[in-house]
Amino acid sequence: MDAALTRLFALHPSPAHQVLHVGQDREPVLIVDGLLLDPEAILLWAETGAAFQRQEGDFYPGIRKPLDLAYASAVYAHLRELLLATFGVAGDAPITPLSSVLSLATTPQEALRPIQSVPHFDSVERKRIASVHYLCDEKFGGTSFYRHRSTGFESMDAQRLADYAPCLKQEVMEEARRQGLRTFAYIRGDTALFERTGSVAARFNRAVFYRSNLLHSGDIAVEAGLSAAPRSGRLTANTLAAIGASG
Numbered sequence: 001m002d003a004a005l006t007r008l009f010a011l012h013p014s015p016a017h018q019v020l021h022v023g024q025d026r027e028p029v030l031i032v033d034g035l036l037l038d039p040e041a042i043l044l045w046a047e048t049g050a051a052f053q054r055q056e057g058d059f060y061p062g063i064r065k066p067l068d069l070a071y072a073s074a075v076y077a078h079l080r081e082l083l084l085a086t087f088g089v090a091g092d093a094p095i096t097p098l099s100s101v102l103s104l105a106t107t108p109q110e111a112l113r114p115i116q117s118v119p120h121f122d123s124v125e126r127k128r129i130a131s132v133h134y135l136c137d138e139k140f141g142g143t144s145f146y147r148h149r150s151t152g153f154e155s156m157d158a159q160r161l162a163d164y165a166p167c168l169k170q171e172v173m174e175e176a177r178r179q180g181l182r183t184f185a186y187i188r189g190d191t192a193l194f195e196r197t198g199s200v201a202a203r204f205n206r207a208v209f210y211r212s213n214l215l216h217s218g219d220i221a222v223e224a225g226l227s228a229a230p231r232s233g234r235l236t237a238n239t240l241a242a243i244g245a246s247g
Contacts, residue, residue: 005068005070005074007038007041008038008041008042008045008071009036009041009068009070009071009074009075010036010037010038010074011035011036011037011074011075011078012034012035012036012037015032015033015034015035016032016033016034017030017031017032017033017082018030018031019031019086020198020200022145022154022197022198022214023145023147023154023197023198024147024152024154024197025154025155027145027154027155027210027211027214028086028087028088028210029145029198029200029208029209029210030082030083030086030208030209030210031200031206031207031208032079032082032206032207032208032209033203033205033206034205034206035075035133035205035206035207036205039135039204039205042067042071042102042135042237043135043230043231043235045067045102046065046102046135046230046235047230047231049065050065050066051065052064052065052102052104052228053065059113059115059116059120060103060105061105061106061107061112061116061186061220062103062104062105062106062107062226062234063103063104063106063228064101064102064103064104065101065102066100066101066102067100067101067102067237068100069097069099069100071100071237071239072097072098072099072100072239072241073097075131075133075207075239076095076097076239076241077095079209080095083095083129083209083243084243086209087129087211087243089243089244090244093243093244093245094242094243094244094245095129095241095242095243096241096242096243097239097240097241098128098239098240098241098242099238099239099240100237100238100239101237101238101239102135102230102235102236102237102238103235103236103237103238104227104228104230104233104234104235105140105218105220105226105233105234106226106227106228106233107226108222108226109183109184109185109186109222110183111183112183112184112185112186113184114169114172114173114176114184115172116184116186117172117184117185117186117187118168118172118187118193118194118217119144119145119146119148119187119194119215119216119217120215120216120217121155121156121212121213121214121215121216122212122213122240123212123213123240124156124157124158124161124213125212125213125242126155126157126211126213127242127243127244128211128212128213128240128241128242128243129209129210129211129212129240129241129242129243130209130210130211130212130238130239130240131207131208131209131210131237131238131239131240131241132207132208132218132236132237132238133205133206133207133208133236133237133238133239134202134203134204134205134206134207134208134235134236135204135205135230135235135236135237136202136204136233136234136235136236137202137203137204138201138202138203139202139221139224140202140220140221140224140233140234141188141202141218141219141220141221141224141234142199142200142201142202142203142208142218142219143199143200143202143208143216143217143218143219144187144188144189144196144198144199144200144216144217144219145196145197145198145199145210145214145215145216146187146194146195146196146197146215146216146217147194147195147197147215148164148168148193148194148215149192149193149194149195150167150171150193151163151164151167153215154197154214154215155211155213155214155215156213156215157213168193171193172193175192175193186217186218186219186220186222187217188219188220188221194215199219202219202234207237212240218234218236220234221234
């Protein structure tokens with residue numbers, strides 16, 4: 001990493017952390033507070049350079065822009081021992097960053113697609129870790145984890161997905177018909193289809209790490225505003241990484 005990026009992505013030497021265990025599966029969720037020494041540098045990155053835009057084929061309800069993979073590399077290298085211990089992976093296992101983006105939730109509820117109104121998962125791979133780093137304050141909403149009531153699933157794999165996807169599609173449309181819904185809403189707690197199993201509040205410069213196959217959703221607080229301006233919207237940095245050997 002060059003000197004400029006080293007300064008940009010400098011991490012706190014000993015950030016505060018805690019581990020939650022969510023749901024019946026007791027899956028670990030790592031919360032790290034005060035992650036970056038200078039989070040202002042990421043805000044400046046967000047405000048300059050390439051514009052945020054909608055990504056083709058991405059169900060994220062907003063706009064995104066690339067964040068140098070050096071950010072993810074620095075974070076995962078710095079927190080390596082803590083991440084391996086949290087997710088029960090051998091101490092010599094690799095952690096390989098796969099993606100790094102900045103995200104702004106901007107889609108109004110009346111424009112949501114049905115799939116954006118329910119929890120999602122980032123990957124069916126258990127050996128992948130996702131993170132969300134809040135670069136906004138608490139009023140914009142944090143992240144919650146869920147259990148699908150009819151199947152009992154709290155996480156997804158390829159085998160479960162074959163049953164879950166058609167079941168969920170049918171349930172969402174039936175629920176919409178039952179309630180006479182013309183539009184959908186962001187999920188922010190228990191519903192007829194999902195039970196919330198745990199929640200982490202947003203806090204500026206807080207990062208949350210979890211297995212990417214957990215059912216989860218941002219607690220998008222529309223009343224706080226859905227601004228496309230980084231300093232006045234729900235700005236987050238999001239990463240995905242492979243943890244441990246494949247296979």
